Amino acid sequence: MCKGAAEEKNEKYVKNLKEATNAGMRGRERGAEDACQVSSEFNKSNTFYLFNHVDITITYHGESETNWGIVRLVTARLDPKSYKHSDENHLTCNGPPMEIPGEYTDKLNVTYTYSVKFEENKHIKWGSRWDYILECMSHTSIQWFSIMNSIVIAVFLSGMVAMIILRTLHKDTIRYNQMSFPVNGQKEFGWKLVHGDVFRPPRSGMLLSVFLGQGTQVLIMTFITLFLACLGFLSPANRGALMTSAILLWVLLGTSAGYVSAKMYMTFRGIKWKTNFLLTALLCPGIVFADLFIMNLILWVEGSSAAISFGTLMGILTMSFGISVPLTFLGAYIGSKKKQFRYPVCTNQVPRQIPQQTFIRKPLFGLIISDILPFGCIFIQLFCILNSIWSHQMYFMFGFLFLLFIILLITCSEAAVLLCYFHLCTEDYHWWWRGFFTSSFTAVYLFLYAVYYFFTKLQITGIANTILYFGYTMIMVLIFFLFTA
Structure with missing residues (x-):
């Protein structure tokens, strides 16, 4: 489900999640040290691509050994995306990227959206929930x-x-x-x-x-x-x-x-x-x-x-x-x-x-x-x-x-x-x-x-x-x- 930023008032958030650095790319110039890896569709020269959507994937582990009837959140992954939303009343989580020409100088209205998906993982235990963060650290x-x-x-x-x-x-x-x-x-x-x-x-x-x-x-x-x-x-x-x-x-x-x-x-x-x-x-x-x-x-x-x-x-x-x-x-x-x-x-x-x-x-x-x-x-x-x-x-x-x-x-x-x-x-x-x-x-x-x-x-x-x-x-x-x- 795709939601806009204005609909977040009554949403519950998962705290203590690690933040990731957002970075954009202009054309094919790759000079930023911590820039995101993007697909080949961002290939127009003198063009900015704005990340205005985030896919949030939350992994949980079910307590099958107990009868508590609860699950524990073990990982969270955020993937930035760029979508050109044509209709703000019918938001979708797909479509072409949002392109901004380099010479564009007028006022620009941007719609920010996000989607949340829950996945069960029976292999990641609660005690090892930090391992994926430690393994992906660059240094x-x-x-x-x-x-x-x-x-x-x-x-x-x-x-x-x-x-x-x-x-x-x-x-x-x-x-x-x-x-x-x-x-x-x-x-x-x-x-x-x-x-x-x-x-x-x-x-x-x-x-x-x-x-x-x-x-x-x-x-x-x-x-x-x-x-x-x-x-x-x-x-x-x-x-x-x-x-x-x-x-x-x-x-x-x-x-x-x-x-x-x-x-x-x-x-x-x-x-x-x-x-x-x-x-x-x-x-x-x-x-x-x-x-x-x-x-x-x-x-x-x-x-x-x-x-x-x-x-x-x-x-x-x-x-x-x-x-x-x-x-x-x-x-x-x-x-x-x-x-x-x-x-x-x-x-x-x-x-x-x-x-x-x-x-x-x-x-x-x-x-x-x-x-x-x-x-x-x-x-x-x-x-x-x-x-x-x-x-x-x-x-x-x-x-x-x-x-x-x-x-x-x-x-x-x-x-x-x-x-x-x-x-x-x-x-x-x-x-x-x-x-x-x-x-x-x-x-x-x-x-x-x-x-x-x-x-x-x-x-x-x-x-x-x-x-x-x-x-x-x-x-x-x-x-x-x-x-x-």
Whole structure:
């Protein structure tokens, strides 16, 4: 049955169906990247063919094993067509295509129609209803190759860093063992000279402890979320399940953030553990919520359906102050009452003078070079993730993503240990913040890649859309900054 667009008022729609890109073709020119495949009847030069009809084929699976008397919709297919409707009162789903001459400049009235057909398929089960979408995705094979390439790069870099660490430490250990009793006036050198300053508390120790606590919370949240996704509990079929699970886990893991933050702060000989608790509970979550509120305000002004309702925002605030903050306080209280970590050596009363450092040994150069290793593990997979977010493509390879998550942790840890060791060998004992930024600086590369992706892969126009993109990107960068730290 063929129906016009004006007859759709009382029709029921099937939601959550994937959208397809509509494209037209002029004559025989085929230049569009995502143009539709059309028949040979569209062969007139300097002529436009307008797709004004859609054939909708809905496949259902009958529950023959039960007596429910219902069926389940498993697939939906939309085929664009072009028909020249001569009589609007008697619409038909056949006929010649609708041709528009290239030089046509007058007003044109277009009648849009659609037809719906239901077909039973006893082979497609409800649990495998997404397979046909995954199989027809154009970049699936490229994604597999990219993931395998990322794994090879990550394993190679991890092996290289581990080999450098083991060989360097082995040589230094042999050399120091041979010089345990200095002969002929030989003196200690390298990292052994700063043993009395290496545990000196860092500057802004409270802020560092807050970041470490929040990073622990994000790390555990990410691990559990990806693990559940690998087991199939967070299926792409259940929209919003991944984000909902991540938010709930973040709320429930406030105890870990408070404990780690307070424990590290007390290790730095801090005494304001209540201030440390407040910063741990409110600093980073407050930044994320403020950014999210601004983005949501823009969506409200634009009248977008993607805007989060006021009730949902209040629900997030209620969970934060009603559950997360009390749990953070509990963790901070336990961490502050625990026995402090005892350093293996005593700290010198007078700080040791740090020798003049060359440009290669300065912190910025080390951060730029060392963070290439962790970013090299994820940059190809990052392209797939950004495509799924901004190009409305489905992402379903959580098993490989979980493996990359583990390899990224190993690479970040090895890069931080390696760079800290090199700096200690130059008699620079300010390693606390340097070790923190060695891995977390990868977030800067993430932001730069997001900027590159915006200008080269997306066609976003308008100030509001640009602000939304970079606003959500900043949230992602901040979370990644805490996670890698």
